[in-house]
Amino acid sequence: MGKVVVVTSGKGGVGKTTSTAALGAAVAKTGKKVALVDFDVGLRNLDLIMGAERRVVFDLVNVIQGTAKLSQALIRDKRVDTLFLLPASQTRDKDALTEEGVGEVIDKLRSVFDYVFCDSPAGIERGAQLAMRFADEAVIVTNPEVSSVRDSDRIIGLLDARTMRAEQGEQIAKHVLVTRYDAGRAARGEMLSIDDVLEILSVPLLGIIPESQDVLRASNLGAPVTLSEPLNTAAKAYVDAARRLEGEDLPVVVPFERKGFLDRLLGRRAA
Amino acid sequence: MTFAAPLEAKSIRFRARSFVAFTLTPEAPMAEWLQGLDHWIGNSPGYFAGRPVLLDLNSLKPASSEIAALVAELGTRGIRIYAIELEGAALGPDLPPLLVGAKEATTEGLLPGRKAREEVSGREGKAAEGRDHGMDARADAGGVAKGKAGASKTEESEPQVSHYDSGTLMIKAPIRSGQAIMHAHGDVIVLGSVASGSEIVAAGSIHVYGTLRGRASAGALGNTSARIFCRRNEAELLSVDGWYITAEEMEGVSRGKPVQAFLDGEGLRVETLS
Numbered sequence: 403m404g405k406v407v408v409v410t411s412g413k414g415g416v417g418k419t420t421s422t423a424a425l426g427a428a429v430a431k432t433g434k435k436v437a438l439v440d441f442d443v444g445l446r447n448l449d450l451i452m453g454a455e456r457r458v459v460f461d462l463v464n465v466i467q468g469t470a471k472l473s474q475a476l477i478r479d480k481r482v483d484t485l486f487l488l489p490a491s492q493t494r495d496k497d498a499l500t501e502e503g504v505g506e507v508i509d510k511l512r513s514v515f516d517y518v519f520c521d522s523p524a525g526i527e528r529g530a531q532l533a534m535r536f537a538d539e540a541v542i543v544t545n546p547e548v549s550s551v552r553d554s555d556r557i558i559g560l561l562d563a564r565t566m567r568a569e570q571g572e573q574i575a576k577h578v579l580v581t582r583y584d585a586g587r588a589a590r591g592e593m594l595s596i597d598d599v600l601e602i603l604s605v606p607l608l609g610i611i612p613e614s615q616d617v618l619r620a621s622n623l624g625a626p627v628t629l630s631e632p633l634n635t636a637a638k639a640y641v642d643a644a645r646r647l648e649g650e651d652l653p654v655v656v657p658f659e660r661k662g663f664l665d666r667l668l669g670r671r672a673a
Numbered sequence: 674m675t676f677a678a679p680l681e682a683k684s685i686r687f688r689a690r691s692f693v694a695f696t697l698t699p700e701a702p703m704a705e706w707l708q709g710l711d712h713w714i715g716n717s718p719g720y721f722a723g724r725p726v727l728l729d730l731n732s733l734k735p736a737s738s739e740i741a742a743l744v745a746e747l748g749t750r751g752i753r754i755y756a757i758e759l760e761g762a763a764l765g766p767d768l769p770p771l772l773v774g775a776k777e778a779t780t781e782g783l784l785p786g787r788k789a790r791e792e793v794s795g796r797e798g799k800a801a802e803g804r805d806h807g808m809d810a811r812a813d814a815g816g817v818a819k820g821k822a823g824a825s826k827t828e829e830s831e832p833q834v835s836h837y838d839s840g841t842l843m844i845k846a847p848i849r850s851g852q853a854i855m856h857a858h859g860d861v862i863v864l865g866s867v868a869s870g871s872e873i874v875a876a877g878s879i880h881v882y883g884t885l886r887g888r889a890s891a892g893a894l895g896n897t898s899a900r901i902f903c904r905r906n907e908a909e910l911l912s913v914d915g916w917y918i919t920a921e922e923m924e925g926v927s928r929g930k931p932v933q934a935f936l937d938g939e940g941l942r943v944e945t946l947s
Binding site: 552553555556558559562571601602604 | 846
């Protein structure tokens, strides 16, 4: 039986979809069978970041309504052959998802794949709750800023109350992934520190992804950053986070601002 | 011995009043139903305390000896039955009295009596819909199984709690943004932190062993000696018996420190604990 991981956040724009693609690709590269499911019905984006937008024929809603088979809707990635994508429908809305339907699809995926990553829509509405409903683990994506942290706190409350596991009296494993971390701004006190984030959320840290232009570039090119630029610091941070998700005990290093010799000499600030 | 009413009182006044009653509807198998009830009570401790409850036995139709056992069983859980609804039953004097002609309550108002409701059983779906509204008075078995039978203020997310007969509510998990803990029977102890955007309301005192960032109202039912204690005060609002102090007023003096808040005659005082 595979593990179902929901990638969620509460606040939008923090990097859920990017993180789903990057983590999924990193896990798939180790040979595990991975499915990425886009739950953001109406605003599908995961297929864009995976570079599969022109290969979408059937989607999650088709599978739930029985107009397509799961095997027809799953898109195999061209770069990693253990990586699959189940896209969301752009034309339907979140009401097209039913709890029973989602449960059936997740059960089927769980029996075939080692990992099922569910990319949750932002917010706390029905779509987000369905995405987390059948999860075994949750990755809560947070930016080091107060509004994002507070929304994450709210989502953790829902994870502890509204998931299948919680209702059966079990715990759902939770991890915080801090994205868009800018070491320079954190050093100047313009961002919450990692310690503050963890103190507020009291959930173990999965990784810290530094703010990087390369992540945006990779997304726009339709490739997860862990596949297209594996040597990038952000990509490395995602790979480490994926290894921690698989149970490896790696220490998390808080990125610091690297200053050149001349910068230090002249007291200049880097960007 | 007889008791003579004073002659001046010409008539005794009988008045009718109607109340919304909370109804428990047990279902077979009983062991499973009781287990569900226990789970639900575990999630909302104190929900039934001091609240008279009706027992609707129309679907179970037990023998009268079984009724006595059931009433006793519920009694051990602190649930006091004050009347029983069971069509055509004759109950002994040791059991709560029989109640007839009850009407279903919904958010809009009262539905027609039980008899009429059964005649329109085709509209079952509508009745079930009404049951899911938070205001509904029925804590029936379906609701118990789902663990979200209305009325409980903490329904959004019940943290891991344990409840003792002392009336103290101990919460072992952090309280998350958006959660509201209402405890009308004593103190609340929180071992973790209380996030901003959450709220604790207690009849007694509130003890927070982490950082208090949300709102805390102690002595909510008029207990002037209730206090609020926390290891680190970042609260949005502290209040005791309706007297309150907001984050702005605490600025600089007591923020970020271990404090206690209490009433001292003129109003609410927040003092740092050394």
